[in-house]
Amino acid sequence: MRATANEPNNGVLRVAILGSGPSGSALAAILARRGAEVTLFELGRRPELLVGESLVPAVIPMLRRLGIEEQIASIGLEKPGASFVWSPTDRFSFTFARFAPAVPPYAYNVPRPQFDEVLCANAIASGARIVRSRARVERASRESGTELALTAETLAAASHWRGRPPDLIVDATGRSRLVARVLDIPTRIGPRNDVAHFAHYEGFRWEEPIGQVLITRLKAGWSWGIPLRDRLSVGIVVGRTDAERLGDTAEERLTNAIALEPPLTALVGDARRVTPVATYSNYQLISRRGYGPGWVMVGDALGFVDPMLSPGVSLALLSAELLAEGLTPLIHGRSPLDLASTMARYTAAQMANLDAWFNLVAYFYDGRMAAMQRAGREWVEAGPNFLRVAAHDHIERQVALQASGVKVASRYGCGLLRLLGRYGLRGIDPAALAIQ
Numbered sequence: 356m357r358a359t360a361n362e363p364n365n366g367v368l369r370v371a372i373l374g375s376g377p378s379g380s381a382l383a384a385i386l387a388r389r390g391a392e393v394t395l396f397e398l399g400r401r402p403e404l405l406v407g408e409s410l411v412p413a414v415i416p417m418l419r420r421l422g423i424e425e426q427i428a429s430i431g432l433e434k435p436g437a438s439f440v441w442s443p444t445d446r447f448s449f450t451f452a453r454f455a456p457a458v459p460p461y462a463y464n465v466p467r468p469q470f471d472e473v474l475c476a477n478a479i480a481s482g483a484r485i486v487r488s489r490a491r492v493e494r495a496s497r498e499s500g501t502e503l504a505l506t507a508e509t510l511a512a513a514s515h516w517r518g519r520p521p522d523l524i525v526d527a528t529g530r531s532r533l534v535a536r537v538l539d540i541p542t543r544i545g546p547r548n549d550v551a552h553f554a555h556y557e558g559f560r561w562e563e564p565i566g567q568v569l570i571t572r573l574k575a576g577w578s579w580g581i582p583l584r585d586r587l588s589v590g591i592v593v594g595r596t597d598a599e600r601l602g603d604t605a606e607e608r609l610t611n612a613i614a615l616e617p618p619l620t621a622l623v624g625d626a627r628r629v630t631p632v633a634t635y636s637n638y639q640l641i642s643r644r645g646y647g648p649g650w651v652m653v654g655d656a657l658g659f660v661d662p663m664l665s666p667g668v669s670l671a672l673l674s675a676e677l678l679a680e681g682l683t684p685l686i687h688g689r690s691p692l693d694l695a696s697t698m699a700r701y702t703a704a705q706m707a708n709l710d711a712w713f714n715l716v717a718y719f720y721d722g723r724m725a726a727m728q729r730a731g732r733e734w735v736e737a738g739p740n741f742l743r744v745a746a747h748d749h750i751e752r753q754v755a756l757q758a759s760g761v762k763v764a765s766r767y768g769c770g771l772l773r774l775l776g777r778y779g780l781r782g783i784d785p786a787a788l789a790i791q
């Protein structure tokens with residue numbers, strides 16, 4: 356923030372947020388309500404299909420704090436839990452309510468374009484201004500004291516600024532990673548090189564509870580089934596070579612996977628596809644640097660883990676809340692707090708959350724979670740008694756606290772998983788339950 360770096364800033368903090376997805380809109384709403392002058396840039400019309408349809412329970416208190424849970428409930432479908440089908444005999448189904456009150460008893464599945472519109476409208480109602488145009492940034496000149504600037508065209512698009520640049524630029528452009536690309540910031544790349552294809556279907560066969568999310572391990576990769584109000588979102592997540600084997604186009608690949616994978620054939624073999632097929636790839640990325648003089652990243656722009664377990668929207672909203680907390684004392688410019696140390700604390704906290712999700716997701720891909728689940732079940736069945744049942748229940752509760760997003764980075768939960776992954780498999784080979 357230029358003004359606080361060199362001179363006292365008696366004015367209100369002026370923030371440019373680039374992108375009105377969940378992270379950008381949530382941040383805009385919170386900061387605007389707390390008195391900052393916020394301008395939100397958004398490209399324009401949202402595509403018909405966007406990933407990020409299944410939310411985790413940790414999102415519920417955040418939606419309440421934003422004051423939009425009722426609106427989300429009216430467009431979404433309540434999600435009572437999730438079912439993981441790893442093999443015909445390795446099936447794990449649970450409801451969040453079982454772990455209440457530590458875990459909110461439900462989440463939602465949402466049509467993402469409408470979800471984003473609710474968040475964006477909430478930001479505007481909270482006092483943020485919206486500029487509907489593509490934001491562009493460039494390296495700032497050395498004399499400016501910052502590292503990044505909006506281009507003249509983008510600055511002019513926000514006419515209420517009268518040419519005066521904002522104090523802070525927030526990159527909320529998601530996987531476009533606008534600032535990282537302009538500043539050549541390197542990324543940490545995750546171990547998987549998957550591609551996801553998905554579409555919406557009507558007339559599907561559904562045997563799970565209403566709203567339950569279904570994750571199925573396939574011969575190659577895995578699939579999601581996310582029930583929305585009137586349709587089912589079906590996605591496959593497969594390695595690149597397997598994707599190429601399935602066909603040349605996204606449509607061919609999804610259609611062939613449905614024909615070749617019995618669980619998918621049973622689910623949507625006779626169903627009607629009602630949207631085009633969308634494709635996502637190169638998404639396991641975490642930025643090596645999340646802030647610099649005059650700018651900071653939130654949400655996917657800072658990092659995205661993986662679609663397994665649906666952590667994205669919760670991480671995006673959490674990053675907005677963490678950053679807003681850090682910035683609040685700086686809104687009126689008289690705080691002695693140093694902006695750079697605020698940014699450092701915020702990015703360290705969010706990086707720790709990203710790492711925790713990465714670690715948790717790895718247990719699902721490499722088969723340890725399914726092996727632990729099978730080992731636990733067999734252990735209880737072999738000699739059911741109070742102690743075994745209580746220990747099993749305790750472990751499931753810890754996993755639920757992490758996978759619901761409520762306590763993903765809990766040291767105790769992470770330590771327990773590490774211990775069980777090493778000593779609690781009772782001879783079951785996780786490799787046999789890994790996702791290819």
Ligand SMILES: Cc1cc2nc3c(=O)[nH]c(=O)nc-3n(C[C@H](O)[C@H](O)[C@H](O)COP(=O)(O)OP(=O)(O)OC[C@H]3O[C@@H](n4cnc5c(N)ncnc54)[C@H](O)[C@@H]3O)c2cc1C
Binds near residue numbers: 409531655
């Ligand atoms: C295959 C796949 C499946 C997923 N499934 C789930 C799931 O089930 N549940 C879940 O929670 N998460 C899921 N995610 C992750 C989720 O989609 C993201 O984590 C979440 O959308 C991040 O929010 P965001 O606000 O950071 O970014 P985004 O949602 O990507 O929003 C970025 C916004 O910035 C705008 N923008 C981009 N560039 C510019 C620009 N130059 N100027 C102005 N505006 C711009 C875009 O139009 C967009 O509105 C999935 C991700 C993938 C890849």
